[in-house]
Amino acid sequence: MKDHHAESEHVTPGNTTKLQNPDTQEIPVDTAKLQAALEKRADQETTALPPLSMPTNKKRLTIRPLSEHWWTPSCRSWFFTFMCMNMPIVGWFYLFHKARHEEDPARKEFARAYKLVFFIAGAVVLLILIWIGLGLLDQLLAYMEML
Numbered sequence: 141m142k143d144h145h146a147e148s149e150h151v152t153p154g155n156t157t158k159l160q161n162p163d164t165q166e167i168p169v170d171t172a173k174l175q176a177a178l179e180k181r182a183d184q185e186t187t188a189l190p191p192l193s194m195p196t197n198k199k200r201l202t203i204r205p206l207s208e209h210w211w212t213p214s215c216r217s218w219f220f221t222f223m224c225m226n227m228p229i230v231g232w233f234y235l236f237h238k239a240r241h242e243e244d245p246a247r248k249e250f251a252r253a254y255k256l257v258f259f260i261a262g263a264v265v266l267l268i269l270i271w272i273g274l275g276l277l278d279q280l281l282a283y284m285e286m287l
Contacts, residue, residue, distance in 0.1 A: 235254060236255070238250075238251035239251040
């Protein structure tokens with residue numbers, strides 16, 4: 141029995157291939173002509189584009205070893221900031237100091253944002269614990285009245 145699905149043979153450049161479809165006649169396709177037409181169209185499109193040029197006044201980036209990246213003053217000072225701010229109690233005082241007296245505006249804004257985010261997160265956790273604690277305190281008082 142004949143299959144009614146459309147079948148196509150493998151197409152290679154430069155060969156003429158016939159597509160078979162049971163409802164229509166066979167149509168010869170010349171892939172070499174199609175490829176030449178596509179290449180011609182691509183050449184026409186690319187000639188209309190302006191040429192790219194590299195600016196000559198910009199400095200080229202030099203690749204430095206990883207050890208030099210790590211020991212730049214900026215990286216060292218940020219590392220020191222993270223180490224100090226993660227100390228349990230001293231870190232909050234360090235952040236308050238950085239938020240008020242820091243000369244670097246990026247580090248000053250970072251300290252303010254860090255304080256704000258973790259203050260809000262701490263307040264939410266505290267409110268949840270108070271809400272749970274009040275429920276437990278109510279149960280404790282009800283138990284003491286039963287005695």
